[in-house]
Amino acid sequence: xxxxxxxxxxxxxxxxxxxxxxxxxxxxxxxxxxxxxxxxxxxxxxxxxxxxxxxxxxxxxxxxxxxxxxxxxxxxxxxxxxxxxxxxxxxxxxxxxxxxxxxxxxxxxxxxxxxxxxxxxxxxxxxxxxxxxxxxxxxxxxxxxxxxxxxxxxxxxxxxxxxxxxxxxxxxxxxxxxxxxxxxxxxxxxxxxxxxxxxxxxxx
Numbered sequence: 717x718x719x720x721x722x723x724x725x726x727x728x729x730x731x732x733x734x735x736x737x738x739x740x741x742x743x744x745x746x747x748x749x750x751x752x753x754x755x756x757x758x759x760x761x762x763x764x765x766x767x768x769x770x771x772x773x774x775x776x777x778x779x780x781x782x783x784x785x786x787x788x789x790x791x792x793x794x795x796x797x798x799x800x801x802x803x804x805x806x807x808x809x810x811x812x813x814x815x816x817x818x819x820x821x822x823x824x825x826x827x828x829x830x831x832x833x834x835x836x837x838x839x840x841x842x843x844x845x846x847x848x849x850x851x852x853x854x855x856x857x858x859x860x861x862x863x864x865x866x867x868x869x870x871x872x873x874x875x876x877x878x879x880x881x882x883x884x885x886x887x888x889x890x891x892x893x894x895x896x897x898x899x900x901x902x903x904x905x906x907x908x909x910x911x912x913x914x915x916x917x918x919x920x
Contacts, residue, residue: 724749727801729794731784731850732811732842734761737869741810746773753797753804755780755811776801784811785841790849798857806865807854809847815839865907 734756756762770777782793858864
């Protein structure tokens, strides 16, 4: 492996890592030498994924079960990772989901129904609020260590949007505001970046 890709010993927390993009990111980072904390809402997929990645990479991979759209559970998840690994070097906010539905009912289209309050809340929670909660919770730890990286996974839908993807295109692209910025507090530096992706990993 080229030395520039070697991250041996880094501790990385990835949200939404039971399947899809989060799982793919976890596989690649473990192969590059990182120890991984895999977050998911339930143990259904993530426990098997953690065991699979650990066996393939030889790295320490631990499932972290928590609803990271809720601040109390976010704090519990962060505390669990810190107790297990002692530190967190990188946070990857990979959780996200979409609902293919217009914001308002479309005239002249049979069966067209606008998004409900619950659907709007869900889209904003999993695509934006989660990233804010997790970054806020991990911030003091990274600032105290004067080191850390937060990577927000955004989406091509933020550039295109429209149609039945308008809900997703509204929630997910707000992460673009973090792109290329450094948050500084005196001598404490934490890098916050955004990666906008198309489908790069198997979605199973």
